[in-house]
Amino acid sequence: MRWIEYLSGAAILAAFFLLGAFLHERGVPVPGGVLGLMLFYLALTCGAIKLKWVERTAGLLLRHMVLLFVPLTVGLMEMGPILSHQALAITASLLVSLAAVMLTTGLLGRWLLPALPDAAKEAPEAEAKR
């Protein structure tokens, strides 16, 4: 019954999203989807929700996430004027910030991570899990 699995997974994900959206509307300043994510992560950690109930649906949604932002991206067709006026600011912001994030995170990682004792042990374990 693969369909039932997809549907019940979808119901669980939608329920957590709606809970998050509700809390957001009630004044929690974090976006509803992210609140849902955090609550859902907690539910997985404490075992209230089993990974296998939602694995398939989440995999499907994440695999085809591009489809979900097609409608908003099509809206770029109306953004011509603002994009051309702000082209320099937008491009510069993208390139500067991309390099800054990449180097800060990478250098901090180079400095802090190899000191951890299980650096070599975790890699084969990761492979076994997949």
Add this chain to the structure above:
Amino acid sequence: MSLSALAQHPAVSIAITLLSYALAVRLHQRWRSIPPIVAACLPIIAMLLLFHEPYARYNLGGNYLTWLLGPATVGLAVPMYRNGKILRRSLPTLALIVLIGSIVGMITAGGTAWLLGAPLPVVMSAVPKSVTTPIAIEVCRELGGIPQITIALVILAGVLGASFGPPLLRLARIHDDRAIGAAIGTASHGVGTASLVHRSEMQATVSSWAMAAAGVFTSLLAALLKLFLH
């Protein structure tokens, strides 16, 4: 129902979007260099322009697909939880690194746009550009940005980071698998993560966790920023 009323039903734009996406995936399978998002959007834009349909009417149906980004965001907890279990002991350190990376990303993106004289909505659209699209859109809306600009920046951050990230990191002599994964996941979200899958299991695992964590941290930081602005 007349034919033109039928053509304006929201289901029609959903169907057109699904069809266009399916073709885009096929094209991407044959020619890897064509990004699916570009191949999926161009035919729709061309069609709307050709038939003089306003974007707002197309989006009546499109909104339903956009809504699904919410549940998809919740779904990000699944890889985060799975990879978090694998990474266990390095998780606190990784979290700290990703948090600092996210702060740097928000400040440099918004700051550069602001210094170059961009209006506030454009500045705010740049702030969440490092994180995965559904979260970036929500953060952008919270901050009063323009979602379309954020999407374009997010996609470019992903594509550019996936191709130029690894050489840049090599140049900075960063060779630790977990450091590379953290950098790519924090800067280039899912697109960067996908590009690591063929390189190293460990890099992809860390990157996938870092991408979700960066999304959560950026949302929390944006909430703080919003409080500060008011």
